[in-house]
Amino acid sequence: MRMSELSRRSGVSVTTIKYYLREGLLPTGRQTAATQAEYDEQHLRRLRLIRALTGVRGLSVSGTREVLDALGEHDGDTHRLLGLALGTIRLPADTARDEPETAEVDALVKELGWQVHQNAPARGTLAETITSLRSLGVPLDWHTLLPYARLAERTAALDLDQLDGIEDPLEAAERALLLTVLLEPALMALRRMAQENESAHRHAG
Amino acid sequence: MRMSELSRRSGVSVTTIKYYLREGLLPTGRQTAATQAEYDEQHLRRLRLIRALTGVRGLSVSGTREVLDALGEHDGDTHRLLGLALGTIRLPADTARDEPETAEVDALVKELGWQVHQNAPARGTLAETITSLRSLGVPLDWHTLLPYARLAERTAALDLDQLDGIEDPLEAAERALLLTVLLEPALMALRRMAQENESAHRHAG
DNA sequence: TAACATGGATAGTAGAGGTATCCAATTTCT
DNA sequence: AGAAATTGGATACCTCTACTATCCATGTTA
Numbered sequence: 477m478r479m480s481e482l483s484r485r486s487g488v489s490v491t492t493i494k495y496y497l498r499e500g501l502l503p504t505g506r507q508t509a510a511t512q513a514e515y516d517e518q519h520l521r522r523l524r525l526i527r528a529l530t531g532v533r534g535l536s537v538s539g540t541r542e543v544l545d546a547l548g549e550h551d552g553d554t555h556r557l558l559g560l561a562l563g564t565i566r567l568p569a570d571t572a573r574d575e576p577e578t579a580e581v582d583a584l585v586k587e588l589g590w591q592v593h594q595n596a597p598a599r600g601t602l603a604e605t606i607t608s609l610r611s612l613g614v615p616l617d618w619h620t621l622l623p624y625a626r627l628a629e630r631t632a633a634l635d636l637d638q639l640d641g642i643e644d645p646l647e648a649a650e651r652a653l654l655l656t657v658l659l660e661p662a663l664m665a666l667r668r669m670a671q672e673n674e675s676a677h678r679h680a681g
Numbered sequence: 682m683r684m685s686e687l688s689r690r691s692g693v694s695v696t697t698i699k700y701y702l703r704e705g706l707l708p709t710g711r712q713t714a715a716t717q718a719e720y721d722e723q724h725l726r727r728l729r730l731i732r733a734l735t736g737v738r739g740l741s742v743s744g745t746r747e748v749l750d751a752l753g754e755h756d757g758d759t760h761r762l763l764g765l766a767l768g769t770i771r772l773p774a775d776t777a778r779d780e781p782e783t784a785e786v787d788a789l790v791k792e793l794g795w796q797v798h799q800n801a802p803a804r805g806t807l808a809e810t811i812t813s814l815r816s817l818g819v820p821l822d823w824h825t826l827l828p829y830a831r832l833a834e835r836t837a838a839l840d841l842d843q844l845d846g847i848e849d850p851l852e853a854a855e856r857a858l859l860l861t862v863l864l865e866p867a868l869m870a871l872r873r874m875a876q877e878n879e880s881a882h883r884h885a886g
Numbered sequence: 887t888a889a890c891a892t893g894g895a896t897a898g899t900a901g902a903g904g905t906a907t908c909c910a911a912t913t914t915c916t
Numbered sequence: 917a918g919a920a921a922t923t924g925g926a927t928a929c930c931t932c933t934a935c936t937a938t939c940c941a942t943g944t945t946a
Contacts, residue, residue: 478922478923478924479923479924480922480923489904489905490923490924491904491905491906492903492904492905494924494925494926495903495904495905497924497925498925498926499903505924507924508912509911509912509913509923509924510910510911510912510924511909511910511911511912511923511924511925512911512912512913512923512924513923513924513925521817521818524816524817525817528813528814528816528817530903531813532809532810532813536902536903537902537903537904538902585874588878590874590875590877590878591877591878591881591882592874592877592878593877596873596874596877597870598870598871598873598874599870599874601866601867601869601870602867602870602871604737605737605863605864605866605867605870606867608733608736608737608863609733609859609863609864611729611733612726612729612730612733612859613726614856614859614860620843621867621871623839624836624839624864624867624868624871625871625875627832627835627836627839628868628871628872628874628875629875629878629879630832631829631832631872631875632872632875632876632878632879633879634828634829634832635872635876635879636876636879636880636883638825651819654814654817654819655814655819656872656873656876658810658813658814659810659814659829660869661806661810662806662807662810662811662826662829663829663833663868663869663872664806664865664868664869665802665803665804665806665807665810666803666807666826666829666830666833667833667836667837667840667861667868668801668803668861669790669795669797669801669803669804669833670795670830670833670834670836670837671837671840671841671861672795672796672797672798672801673793673795673796673797673834673837674834674837674838674840674841675841676796677796678841683891683892683893684892684893685891685892694935694936695892695893696935696936696937697934697935697936699893699894699895700934700935700936702893702894703894703895704934710893712893713943714892714893714942714943714944715893715941715942715943716892716893716894716940716941716942716943717892717893717942717943717944718892718893735934741933741934742933742934742935743933
């Protein structure tokens with residue numbers, strides 16, 4: 477299909493598609509002539525993925541590129557994709573270095589008995605959150621986070637269950653990415669609703 | 682204290698503090714003369730809160746203002762703050778209207794037996810996530826989300842436990858806000874780490 | 887009282903995420 | 917076949933956000 481058809485079927489304007497091509501989010505089409513190119517269903521799928529990551533999840537264009545690159549470089553080992561490639565997704569928090577609370581995070585991970593890469597960005601996010609909340613007077617330490625971590629364990633188990641039965645490793649990798657990244661706003665939305673409900677129940681009694 | 686001291690103690694530049702004053706994120710100081718004003722610990726605390734919301738959580742300035750306004754208007758009823766004020770925090774997803782999947786969300790909430798306001802933005806976020814994932818070929822429905830929702834219930838219970846024993850309602854409200862909003866990146870980080878760990882275990886066997 | 891600091895107002899800046907325009911090559915219509 | 921429309925690529929421009937810099941009249945301090 478041509479770019480205009482790609483635009484029509486994806487709902488993304490031609491100029492924006494050109495922008496994504498420039499930014500390396502979308503691979504170039506197959507050139508059929510000097511000024512003509514052909515796109516296929518893969519491009520359409522990729523475009524929908526881009527819109528989901530930037531729109532629903534609110535990822536930046538550069539963040540989206542990192543995710544998509546990780547998906548492309550993935551070597552057939554879904555475990556590595558989950559552990560490393562998804563680790564490249566920077567949460568908004570992930571700019572600070574030399575967080576003083578890394579010891580706290582180490583203690584938590586040790587207590588949980590988790591195997592987590594030492595350089596995982598998630599560690600930094602966690603450390604920074606602890607620092608922030610403490611500076612605001614919330615007495616948070618790894619003991620407080622432990623029950624949350626146990627629930628996260630069970631959430632992760634659900635996530636991986638969704639990947640069972642997918643035989644194509646590339647498809648499994650993409651599914652893993654979709655579930656990990658796109659489900660985040662949904663899980664937080666569920667938490668909000670659960671808080672409202674729980675709060676109503678506690679105040680009713 | 683003067684603005685320069687506020688700046689020094691908060692680590693936020695004087696010009697940025699002026700910007701926050703202009704944007705209505707920070708209340709003005711007590712005027713002591715025509716060109717002189719006095720700030721106190723409340724201002725410092727507010728400033729730290731602003732930096733936590735914009736920095737750690739990645740909230741926009743207008744989003745932060747909405748949150749802070751909700752905190753200010755809160756009438757002593759923490760339940761309402763949790764249910765309504767926190768509902769004003771727009772997740773990045775929250776722009777679309779007329780989502781076709783609201784019926785799906787209604788079914789989920791009904792099955793859970795939750796009391797959730799019909800206009801809660803979280804409903805829209807959830808609906809949009811379902812729509813997005815389906816358009817990408819992930820067969821997601823409310824049955825899939827049910828176990829996630831059960832875990833969200835328990836997370837919410839932990840959240841509300843943290844508020845027990847705080848007698849000052851304003852402090853409880855602020856604590857609720859901090860835990861709900863600032864813990865989000867941390868919970869997602871825990872999920873990432875748990876996924877890595879779970880994936881390692883499943884592939885080892 | 888001279889030097890410096892302060893608060894408020896206004897204008898400017900950098901980066902993100904697009905959008906508009908131009909152009910030559912190519913396709914479609916008749 | 918030839919005119920008209922479309923296409924892909926390059927470049928310039930635009931809008932919004934979150935600051936940042938400068939100016940200035942008024943205060944404070946040595």
